[in-house]
Amino acid sequence: MDIKNAIGEQRPSYSGHNPAWAALLSVVPGLGQLYNRRWIKGVLLLVFGLSLIYTLSVPLFNGIVGLIGLGDDPELDDSRTLLVQGILSVILTVILLGLYALNLNDAYRDAKKRQAGVRTPSVRQAFHDSWEHGFPYFVVIPNFIMMALIVIFPLLFMISLAFTNYNLYNSPPAHLLDWVGFANFKALFTEAVWSKSLLSVLAWTVVWTLVATTLQITLAFFLAVLINDSRVRFKKLIRTVFILPWAVPSFMTVLVFAAMFNDNFGAINRDIFSHFGVMIPWLSDPLWARIAIIGIQVWLGFPYVFTLITGVLQSISKDWYEAADVDGGSRWKKFRYITMPHVLYATAPLLIMQYSQNFNNFNLIYLFNKGGPPVSGQNSGATDILISWVYSLTFNENNYKMAAAISIIMGIVVAAFAFYQFRRTRSFREEDMY
Amino acid sequence: MKASKRSALEVSGIYLVVLIMFAVILYPLVWAFSMSLNPGTSLFALKLIPDNWSLEHYRWLFTNPRSDYALWYKNTLIVAFANGIASVCLVTILAYAFSRFRFVGRKNSIYTFLLLQMFPVLMGMVAIYLLLNTVNLLDTFTGLILIYVFGGLPMNVFLVKGYLDTIPRDLDESAKMDGAGYMTIFFRILIPLAKPIVAVVALFTFMAPFFDFLTPRIIIRSPEKFTLALGLYNFINDKFANNFTIFAAGTILIALPIATVFLLLQRYLISGLADGATKG
Numbered sequence: 001m002d003i004k005n006a007i008g009e010q011r012p013s014y015s016g017h018n019p020a021w022a023a024l025l026s027v028v029p030g031l032g033q034l035y036n037r038r039w040i041k042g043v044l045l046l047v048f049g050l051s052l053i054y055t056l057s058v059p060l061f062n063g064i065v066g067l068i069g070l071g072d073d074p075e076l077d078d079s080r081t082l083l084v085q086g087i088l089s090v091i092l093t094v095i096l097l098g099l100y101a102l103n104l105n106d107a108y109r110d111a112k113k114r115q116a117g118v119r120t121p122s123v124r125q126a127f128h129d130s131w132e133h134g135f136p137y138f139v140v141i142p143n144f145i146m147m148a149l150i151v152i153f154p155l156l157f158m159i160s161l162a163f164t165n166y167n168l169y170n171s172p173p174a175h176l177l178d179w180v181g182f183a184n185f186k187a188l189f190t191e192a193v194w195s196k197s198l199l200s201v202l203a204w205t206v207v208w209t210l211v212a213t214t215l216q217i218t219l220a221f222f223l224a225v226l227i228n229d230s231r232v233r234f235k236k237l238i239r240t241v242f243i244l245p246w247a248v249p250s251f252m253t254v255l256v257f258a259a260m261f262n263d264n265f266g267a268i269n270r271d272i273f274s275h276f277g278v279m280i281p282w283l284s285d286p287l288w289a290r291i292a293i294i295g296i297q298v299w300l301g302f303p304y305v306f307t308l309i310t311g312v313l314q315s316i317s318k319d320w321y322e323a324a325d326v327d328g329g330s331r332w333k334k335f336r337y338i339t340m341p342h343v344l345y346a347t348a349p350l351l352i353m354q355y356s357q358n359f360n361n362f363n364l365i366y367l368f369n370k371g372g373p374p375v376s377g378q379n380s381g382a383t384d385i386l387i388s389w390v391y392s393l394t395f396n397e398n399n400y401k402m403a404a405a406i407s408i409i410m411g412i413v414v415a416a417f418a419f420y421q422f423r424r425t426r427s428f429r430e431e432d433m434y
Numbered sequence: 435m436k437a438s439k440r441s442a443l444e445v446s447g448i449y450l451v452v453l454i455m456f457a458v459i460l461y462p463l464v465w466a467f468s469m470s471l472n473p474g475t476s477l478f479a480l481k482l483i484p485d486n487w488s489l490e491h492y493r494w495l496f497t498n499p500r501s502d503y504a505l506w507y508k509n510t511l512i513v514a515f516a517n518g519i520a521s522v523c524l525v526t527i528l529a530y531a532f533s534r535f536r537f538v539g540r541k542n543s544i545y546t547f548l549l550l551q552m553f554p555v556l557m558g559m560v561a562i563y564l565l566l567n568t569v570n571l572l573d574t575f576t577g578l579i580l581i582y583v584f585g586g587l588p589m590n591v592f593l594v595k596g597y598l599d600t601i602p603r604d605l606d607e608s609a610k611m612d613g614a615g616y617m618t619i620f621f622r623i624l625i626p627l628a629k630p631i632v633a634v635v636a637l638f639t640f641m642a643p644f645f646d647f648l649t650p651r652i653i654i655r656s657p658e659k660f661t662l663a664l665g666l667y668n669f670i671n672d673k674f675a676n677n678f679t680i681f682a683a684g685t686i687l688i689a690l691p692i693a694t695v696f697l698l699l700q701r702y703l704i705s706g707l708a709d710g711a712t713k714g
Contacts, residue, residue, distance in 0.1 A: 084564050135616050136535035139527050140543060143587070150584040151550050153565065154558020161560070223455065231445045238452055240697060244459055247696035249645045251663050252685035255670060256466045259678055267465055299458065307700065360554045362648070367667075387556060394560060395652075407557050418552045 022111030023104050032107030036114055041126070045103060052096070060096075063089025070164070071176050079164075079177035087156050091148055155411070162404035168397065184405040194402070197378040197389075198409075204290070205385040209359045212297040217351055219298060220305035225339065228313045239310065246303035254367040257296050258283075261368075284373045286382030293368055293383055297358065305347075305354065312346045313339070356417060362387045386410045470683035491683035503684060505658060506665040510643050513575055513661060517582045518640035521590060524583065525635055526628070529594035530620050534606065544595075551588035555581065559652050566653060573655040581649055582642055590635045597631035598624060630702055637699065644688055662688055 017036075026032025029049030034042035067086020071077025162184055164177045188194045227238055245253065260267045261282040269279050282292045320338045329337075344351075365371055365388040371381035379397075380389045386406060393403035473488040495503040531537075532544060555562075562581060563572070571577030605627075606619045614622070625632065643650075647663035654660060660668070662684075670681040696703075 080564055081568065084561070084568060133537075136531040136537040136540070139531040140537075140539075143524060143528055143584075144543070146580075146584050147550070147587060149565070150562070150581060151553075151555070151558070151588070154555075154561035155553060157561030157564070158558055223451070226448050226451060229445075229448060231441065232448055232452075241456055241459060243697065243700060244463065244693065247693040248463065248689045249641075249663075249685070249692060251645050251647060251667075252466075252689055253462060255667075255681070255685075256462050260462060260465060299462075356552060360556075362554070362556055387554060391556065400560060403560075410557070411553065414552045415549065418549050 017111055017115045019108050019111035019115060023108040026104055026107035029100070029103045032104070033110065036107065036110045038110060049103070056092070056096070060089045060093055064093070070178060074172075074174065074176050077176065079166075079172045079175075081172075083157065083160060083164075083177070087153060087160065088149075091153060091156075095145070095148075158404050158407050159411075160404075161400050162408050164401055166400040166404075167402070168399060171398065171400075180401075184401045188402065188405050188409075193377065193379055197380040198406070200375070200378060200382075201380045201384050201386060201389050204383070205359065208290075208294070208385055209355055212294045212301070213355045213358045215294065216298045216301035217305050217354065220302040221309055221343070223302070224306050224309040224313055225335070228310065239307075242306055243303045245300055246307070250300050250363060251367065253300065254296065254364050257292075257299075258368050261292050283369050286373060286375065289369055289373060289383050293364065296368065297361065297364055300364070301354065301358070305351070308347050308350060309343050312343045315346075316342050356414075359385070359413075359417075360387050361385070362391060366391065386413075466682045467686060469679050470686050472679055474679070491680045492687070494680060495684055495687070502657065502660065502665060506660050506662045509575070509659060510661040510663075513578055513582070513643040514640045516575070516579045517643060518636050520579065520583045521586060521639035522632060522636050524587060525590040525594055526625065526632060527620070528587070528591045529598055530624060532591065532595045533598035534603070534624075547588040547591055551592060555585040556648065559648075563652055572653060573659065575659065578643075578650055578653050578661075581653065582639070585649075586639060586642065590639065594628065594631050594635060597628055601627050633699065634703055637695070637703070641692060644692060 022032040022035050024032070025035050026045075028046070030042045030044070030046030032042075033045055036042075063085045066077075066082035067090065069082075070079045071082050163179055163181060165180045165183075166172075166177050170177070188198055223242065226232070227235060227242075232238070261269075263269065263279070263281050263283050266282065268282065273280055280288055282288050316339065321334055324334045324338060362385075365383055365385055369381070369383055371384035371388045371392055373382050375382050379393075381392075384392070387410065390403045390406050390410065393399045393406070470491055471487045471489070473486060473490055495501050532540065566572040566577045566581075571580070601624060605623055606614075609619050609623055643661055643663070645663060647661075647667040650661045650664040651667070654664060657665075666681055666684050669684070670677050
């Protein structure tokens, strides 16, 4: 009652007005709104909804049918086009169904309000309200549609390719694609070449991610603590030089490293190791190639972490250390119980991001040695990680179905990692504090 | 006396470590730089300190009719500016919506963004190729820019949202009391306060086309539309050893401006990055 008085409510309530009826009527978009006597909204929705249904239902239906069958006649149908159109139809259908549900909900809620006797807002008022409440939707929805096209659609496409027989020998437009269920996954785990490759790539991806990232973090931490020592001078110069590997485009430095590590004419062998009478096969021996790649990543990756940690070190209050001095704490104890917790607490999310970046560090692997050297009995190279293997399967061997199947495995790893991230990101725990 | 001796020893140890690191960091950079100044093109005969310096490779890049370097530079700048501007506009307004409004589906949208930023764009390249093909955007800058902008959107929105969350809401509440609309609050209050992170996003999105050879490699076909990274990659991929000196010269000309900007802005970048990620 209070609220009604406050907004100057004068109309009687329509207790006979039935929300369920309104929702039921708006099965045809707009009718429910008309029943609620929201004339303009009702007519607009009616015209808009019916014309959408009229124009889109046939193409959407055809698109989904095409997705199911993937074409009958190789002369007429290109399975890839059908796949693209089919997936887009599914996305569009889901969006339209969502809007449709909003329409039902809207009719129901308006009817509820009317039943309770809340005054129907004027069109102008409604327009104002929709700007007021709808602002985030105006911003988010168009962007989401574009994202659906450019980010989500390709992922769905990749997922569906994994269940087809699309490869170099069976590729449109000469051939039609078929759905093959889990055959590709079965091959991946049972056929010797694939399972051996998958296993070695997976193992190396894990080792690479853990070792390279941990090394770069450890080195950065160590250096940051050393340079932060109050007795060290020229701090600014030292820090500037230490940032250089980050500041120079990695695309360039990796290719420079590829030249330097070259087995025959590379500077590393010629200028350094030749003095000791050894020539190390950096690019052709699996073990040495892996060592070289980890070394390069540490070189490339430590400056970012170094800068982060330096920032945190400078913000730790001196009082902590003075208190520790009073208590006679050793240097190690001060590091272990003051420095470490501070730094790790402040930078943990970014350090975890470093791991996920290295997991997907395509540029370094591919530019350095294209995933090579080759290994006999496998169709992946010795330094291939999942993402570079997927790339070479896709673009060099055109083996789309297997590339897609491997991508899905990668996706599962990424999603599991993402899930773990969600649970510990503070912005989610504190979400509703403001 | 003993303590000071020990201290001196420690400090010299630290300097020794620093010196080793300097050597390791500078060796490849100096090497690349000296390659670019080496006359001759064969890697086999090159020395770290050339007998006679020459700028012939730099001259070649800009004057030789077979070199498209200036064209690549121009293309990259077009893509970089478009990407930087479009990204900053979309990212800030989206981050504003996510940070300041409570609406249906907000939480789920944020989860979607978080999840999507984990997937590398590379995973969907085949589909992107086919999609751009069907809408006739293959081999165009528009297609390339679209992929850059929306591919990087989730991650950047996240950075900015995290930063905006650290700005007290009382500020916009009081502005609202004074009758400011959403856009006024956004442009007059939040954007000026969020400058560090906006700078980070602007710089990163501007630089992405300089670093990335993969996306243009899939989207761009005609040589006159190559970006720098793609052009140089193809250039060196043909004859690795023989073109290396020219390649080195070409990359030095990219690395110098970028490294300079980076070093000038480093404090700014770090504060923007660290605040957004740790407090958000």
